[in-house]
Amino acid sequence: MKGYAMLKIGESGWIEKEVPAIGPMDALVKPLAVAICTSDVHTLWEGAIGERHNMILGHEACGEVVEVGELVRDFKPGDRVLIPAITPDWNSLEAQAGYSMHSGGMLAGWKFSNFKDGVFSEFFHVNDADGNLAHLPENIDPVDACMLSDMVPTGFHGVELADVQFGDSVLVIGIGPVGLMSVAGASMRGASRILAVGTRPVCVEAAKKYGADEFISYKDGPIADQVLAMTDGKGVDKVIVAGGGVETFEDAVKVLKPGGKIGNVNYLGGGDFVTIPRVEWGVGMGHKEINGGLMPGGRLRMEKLGSLVSSGRLDVHHLVSHVFDGWDHLEEALFMMRDKPRDLIKPVVRIEG
Ligand code: NDP
Ligand code: ZN
Numbered sequence: 557m558k559g560y561a562m563l564k565i566g567e568s569g570w571i572e573k574e575v576p577a578i579g580p581m582d583a584l585v586k587p588l589a590v591a592i593c594t595s596d597v598h599t600l601w602e603g604a605i606g607e608r609h610n611m612i613l614g615h616e617a618c619g620e621v622v623e624v625g626e627l628v629r630d631f632k633p634g635d636r637v638l639i640p641a642i643t644p645d646w647n648s649l650e651a652q653a654g655y656s657m658h659s660g661g662m663l664a665g666w667k668f669s670n671f672k673d674g675v676f677s678e679f680f681h682v683n684d685a686d687g688n689l690a691h692l693p694e695n696i697d698p699v700d701a702c703m704l705s706d707m708v709p710t711g712f713h714g715v716e717l718a719d720v721q722f723g724d725s726v727l728v729i730g731i732g733p734v735g736l737m738s739v740a741g742a743s744m745r746g747a748s749r750i751l752a753v754g755t756r757p758v759c760v761e762a763a764k765k766y767g768a769d770e771f772i773s774y775k776d777g778p779i780a781d782q783v784l785a786m787t788d789g790k791g792v793d794k795v796i797v798a799g800g801g802v803e804t805f806e807d808a809v810k811v812l813k814p815g816g817k818i819g820n821v822n823y824l825g826g827g828d829f830v831t832i833p834r835v836e837w838g839v840g841m842g843h844k845e846i847n848g849g850l851m852p853g854g855r856l857r858m859e860k861l862g863s864l865v866s867s868g869r870l871d872v873h874h875l876v877s878h879v880f881d882g883w884d885h886l887e888e889a890l891f892m893m894r895d896k897p898r899d900l901i902k903p904v905v906r907i908e909g
Contacts, residue, residue: 559612559677565603576681580625583685588908591616591702592893598825614676615641615668618701636692641706642853646687657850690858693866703872710851711737714796717819717847722746725792730799738796743767762874780810802827810836820848877901
């Protein structure tokens with residue numbers, strides 16, 4: 557089979573590999589559509605997870621089951637499925653402790669394009685198929701379904717980590733596709749005011765649709781100064797970080813009210829340390845929580861988030877700014893994600909038909 561791979565840091569291309577073998581609980585899946593992620597950019601060009609040789613990229617896909625192992629109960633060849641970017645081992649101790657995304661070690665629930673070949677391939681392997689796949693609702697187009705692999709669960713996880721409650725004022729730093737889903741999730745959870753940081757006009761327009769009220773450009777000076785000016789110096793109840801670099805935590809701590817919480821889902825691709833401003837952190841006693849987490853994967857979450865989309869309560873289509881047809885356009889879509897043109901939110905490549 558052919559797959560689009562990271563050859564080494566900074567170099568990518570098509571390679572030939574054996575079709576992966578599946579174990580008794582696994583599935584072999586072929587993609588119907590795949591989406592490019594900013595994390596692919598961090599991995600390939602920034603070397604953020606270290607060197608990888610000839611590893612097939614990609615972790616966002618919607619697909620059709622080709623083959624299943626003899627112990628798989630609920631899926632069969634021909635089923636159309638949602639596939640989460642994170643596919644934990646559900647019988648691990650970490651999963652039993654409630655941290656499935658770290659099953660087998662820190663971040664080890666993230667297998668595609670990290671510890672094994674990813675989804676930019678004619679076929680890919682899914683471990684623990686009954687625990688990780690979900691049936692694709694009939695009224696969701698495979699292109700939109702790709703938003704359920706990572707963008708929806710990650711953006712929503714930021715909301716969970718920040719513990720957004722009814723009536724909270726919320727700052728969302730970064731309104732790429734992940735931050736846009738954090739805006740949508742915060743709005744669903746009952747935020748009373750959502751301030752959003754980002755400059756791409758398409759993202760600003762989409763953020764308005766998802767419930768953001770006011771916008772801040774990080775190019776117009778420190779984010780913290782702008783937020784404090786907009787809130788009469790009081791700051792906000794919760795901050796979700798979905799963009800920017802290590803320096804965003806300083807702003808986040810500065811604008812948080814005592815007792816506030818930060819939920820980070822941003823992948824920090826560079827820099828050695830995150831610094832916390834001592835005084836604004838209440839000289840260590842401000843009750844300002846900092847939580848950062850990889851999104852949980854798994855079937856239950858996929859089914860629930862899928863039902864939000866199929867019921868019409870969440871419209872993910874605003875995220876899909878570019879649709880390409882066929883593998884021939886995969887590289888173009890990937891390079892587009894790296895270069896982030898002003899009209900980009902999320903590029904998707906349709907494989908079927
Ligand atoms: P994008 O690059 O599309 O969006 C980033 C956003 O951050 C944009 O709104 C951008 O603004 C804004 N931004 C850029 N620089 C700054 C800055 N200095 N200060 C504040 N805001 C800034 O990213 P995605 O939405 O695709 O992904 C967001 C992050 O989430 C990535 O790091 C990605 O790797 C990570 N991620 C994490 C996952 C997890 O499970 N934890 C899973 C998937 C992704 P502008 O409009 O100007 O471009
Ligand atoms: Zn992703």
